[in-house]
Amino acid sequence: MDPRPLAPDDSEHAPPRGPVRTCVGCGRRDAASSLVPMTTRDGSVFVDFTRGHAKGRGVHVHPRPRCLDDAARRGLSRSLRRQVRVKPAALRALALEAARAMAVDALSRAATGGALGDAGDGLRVIAVDAGELSASSSEAIGAGRAIGMGTRAELGSLLGVEAADWVVVTSEALTARLRRAAAVHTALAGSEVA
């Protein structure tokens, strides 16, 4: 699964909704849903969007290279009052990996829960190797109703066919997770090796 950045990112302009947390990278407060949740245990860092902070002490970081880098260099250790050893590139990779895992999980849940189809209202997930986009896909992307993720073969397997240019996820809860994963990928893709 390799999401491509298609969804417009309006997170910087929308007022925070729901719980608000402080980014340990830049120190600014933002909606928890727009931040990457992290925990540390025995000096190691874990990122898990779905588990929350059930284990260990939790902190939050913006999914931006600069915030993650500052968190790795200072913010995590300062916030947790103990030495946390993680390289900036490793922290970016952890966040990306966790976002991908969340996307895969959300898509498989949608498939098994009857919240996935090939048409209708919902979030359109377009294969990154789908080729030239149809007019309806372009329109969906422009309106923020589509993201790019997975390959034609991967999306097809969710529908039980050989390949699919897109799938439509109708569950709002799962759609929110997919959007969140896409936002993290948009912010970080290609930066983990910088």
Ligand SMILES: [Zn+2]
């Ligand atoms: Zn930040």
